[in-house]
């Protein structure tokens with residue numbers, strides 16, 4: 001156990017990371033909104049294995065929430081989060097108040113980063129402004145942190161694609177590392193939002209993983225029509241009365257557009273979003289035509 005240095009202001013945090021680099025160290029940044037769970041822990045562990053200084057940011061970014069109730073209900077568990085960081089030997093925690101990053105708040109900042117194509121559909125269509133909020137805060141965090149490796153979960157697959165795009169387009173000195181989704185033993189992807197599910201809704205929420213698994217198996221068995229895979233996911237979700245599907249889709253992993261057909265050597269992602277008991281849940285899985293995809297899900301509490 002070691003005590004992380006906790007920063008609430010931008011400049012001291014920036015200087016600490018600069019100092020680590022000046023001493024020859026590699027910096028790993030894990031951006032989070034707190035409520036840390038085993039999924040975040042896997043990102044921190046990967047960063048610790050690859051970097052000399054691990055910095056975790058904990059900031060519930062108001063700019064990425066369209067719905068004020070959603071923002072209000074977002075879990076805030078700072079003591080627990082600091083305990084996780086202590087246990088995993090995180091070197092620096094950046095936990096700024098909202099005005100440290102957005103001095104004009106509640107007036108939003110004048111400059112906003114907008115990723116166009118990759119942010120347009122799916123979550124972007126269902127949650128207008130969400131990815132502008134994500135892209136803006138991530139760009140700020142990268143600009144403060146400087147040259148680093150930044151670790152993101154594949155659970156928010158579209159977010160990962162959006163972040164990769166902004167890093168490429170803005171020439172930021174950041175290497176983005178995507179890490180596999182961590183799941184409970186029944187397949188539910190770990191998410192800070194799961195804490196808001198009642199026991200019945202928690203059970204019903206496994207329908208997302210069941211839908212993804214059915215579509216992934218269909219692709220492995222030779223189904224190459226994206227709309228058939230989407231229809232299959234919809235039909236699985238329809239069997240669960242507590243769940244309402246927003247979208248299910250099979251998309252190209254880089255562009256997030258639906259291809260006319262799946263092809264053997266072109267990676268495809270199955271995306272799904274549904275509301276269960278008033279909680280919006282998203283998940284995704286790789287699909288490969290004619291074979292089982294290589295990636296095995298990481299299970300919480302299991303070693304991989």
Ligand code: PAF
Pocket residue numbers: 031032033059061064134137138156159
């Ligand atoms: O994935 C999250 O927790 C957030 O969207 C992120 C990347 C920390 C930006 O606020």
